Amino acid sequence: MQGVRLVNQIGVSSFIDADLVVDASGRGAPTAALFEALKLQPPETTTIHINLCYTSAVIELPEQATKNWKLVLTLNDPPRIGDRGVLVPMEHNRWMVTICQRGRLERIDGWDSYVSAFGELITPTIHDALRQAKPIEDLRQFAFPTSSWRHFERSPRLPRGLLPIADAICRFNPIHGQGMSSAALQARLLRDALADAITESDPVAALQQGFMAEVASVLETPWAMSTSRDLMFPDTHGPRPEHFQANVEFELAMFRAAVIDPVVHKAAMDVNQLLQPRSLLRSPHIMERIEETNGVRTGWSHPEVMTGSSTFRLRTTVPRG
Template identity: 35%
Template sequence: MDKRFAEQRAIVIGAGIGGLAVAAALANHFGQVVVLERDELPAEVRPRPGAAQTRHLHVLLSGGAAALAELFPGVHTRLIEAGAQLADVGADANFELAGTPKLPRRELNIYSWQLSRPLLEAVLREQLRERENVQLRELSRVIEIVPDENNRAAGVRVESREGKHDELDALLVIDASGRGVPTLDFLKATGRPLPTETTVGTDLTYGTTVYSFPDGAEPDFKQAWVHGKAPEQGRAGFLVKRENGLWDAVLAGRLGDVPPIEDDAFLAFADTLPNQAISTALRRGRREAPIVRFGYPESRWRHFADLTDFPVGLLPLGDAVCNTNPVFGQGMTVAAKEAVMLHRLLAESGGHASSLETIGPAFLKEMEDLVKTPWSGATALDLAYPQTKGERPADMRQRSEYQAGVMKLAAVDPDVHRLMVEVRHLVKPANLLHTPDLQQRVQAVLQHPAASS
């Protein structure tokens, strides 16, 4: 007899943003959801060692905030109460991509949620712990995904910090581990091929610290995003207000251009950005934490949807599938939207366990479609640097010119500005930037620059 999800257990590997979001989705359908995390899950707000970028700047885009609200009712109120900052990405943003027109400060009513990753994780964990059918198991390292007699995923083998081994059965295993090693190991162990991968080098290094500002000295924006013109300059800077009156300050360089960690040198690096907004602000503030570096060598996209024999009962999610240049801040939003997609597919199945045979391929295909927009946007900037490793689209020059034309229109047309931001925040599909009418206007701008004024 075909059992129903409500009689079954689902397991989530990893308690990062993707793992927490998908656990909330699964809790609406399965009788029990167990989240396995190798780190300690602290009651207080503090970084976890297993989350490599946890001390660095994190921003939840509008599309991600909407997705989390579907999975965690009331989460927006809880985030605001916890200190998260809302920023209108038009009126509250100082945005400059050198070589393109500076975008004016105008209200767009599209918001970034600005907060530290530890705070966001703590709020989501708190809500999950209120659900009786969700169990968060910390200090639990997944050794392997266990197959059944048909080489489907049937559960996991777990090791505690004390070295004790345990085996948990499950109808569905979600790999939200970040690196995707459990899924790749399972494919190899069951004699299946690995997915093809698309990679684009970034060779990016960024340094993050935290600043505070005395009364009356805070910047007149809530976020600044300044990037040099490619390929002449690869430096970028970010300054974003978040909880507790603190600001995340990030300076980034490419191709061996490493931001310094000494105060004077850090400020001198900021002075080289094409816009002095960040540099000027930092000199009015006070550094409250050490400068921490993080290296990001390449973006990777694993095409699991192309595998014809992907195992039933296993689904990868988030960075296990695709990770892109983190300076675009889209990773948490993509993972949250993937969790909503799975929630919808499970709801449409009628609750029948046998439907996983069709849900799996559908989910992998929808993920492939979802990540096309963030992948295209992030890698377009990365590939503008000749030294960057990666296959360049045959029409790369035309794409770059078109994007420049859209930016010119956005500088003078609030509707285009809003649409461009909605696409970047994964609120609207990217094809809306390529309607016949907009293409005609962009071409007019490119051929006759005065047409944009």
């Protein structure tokens, strides 16, 4: 790498010299183009075909309709119900509302159809709120066909001076809201790798090596958490991790514990928000509380059973019926 060539809106190009180029361009097209130009083997990629569409709107809600809500999250119910919704507060009684629909990439046509779509969720909470809502902006809709992890950390070498980061390495289901947090953790890793590399004889090579040696540990938790629930649907195409069914059973048991045990609840939320490592969920004091709640000795604490997905999703509204 010698730098970056820029082309402005009127087609005039310029060149910026650089010893290091960090590709945070989202889908990583510049890195892919460079690999192709240099005739390098592209990185091994893990792909999960989820085929979803998420549609968002900004709305106004009367204050009495929100009941002092902090956030409303209605999750799906694999494999029976694939759609999920979220309602997030903004300022001045405005809220952002999103529905994520699996297995369909067609657009929702109009506000009435949008409100009706929420009626198909597992609980009626958001649908009932939207019936009192006033849309402020047009619907915004996005298709997201696949989650993908480009395993640059497994590549024999990167082009000198190139470092892909964030979505250029790993893109996962955006409905979980972990993309920016994952990118921030990788930025912190980059800072630490820079501090370690600066004293080396070849700091650029040391930086690339140091970052790639640790980036998988940063990505493992959000990747597992975002893909595990998608993989519960039989029509989702992608590799299931080892001990997948055991981990599904663990997730259900953890949910049952979290709804009545505040210690398990906090641990699960801390992991979900990437504040704590996923290993917290297999610590003895958490496992004991999960097993006590479920009334069985499960053996889930065995490390091999927990190497795959060990995620938690809390349904915050009351199920129908």
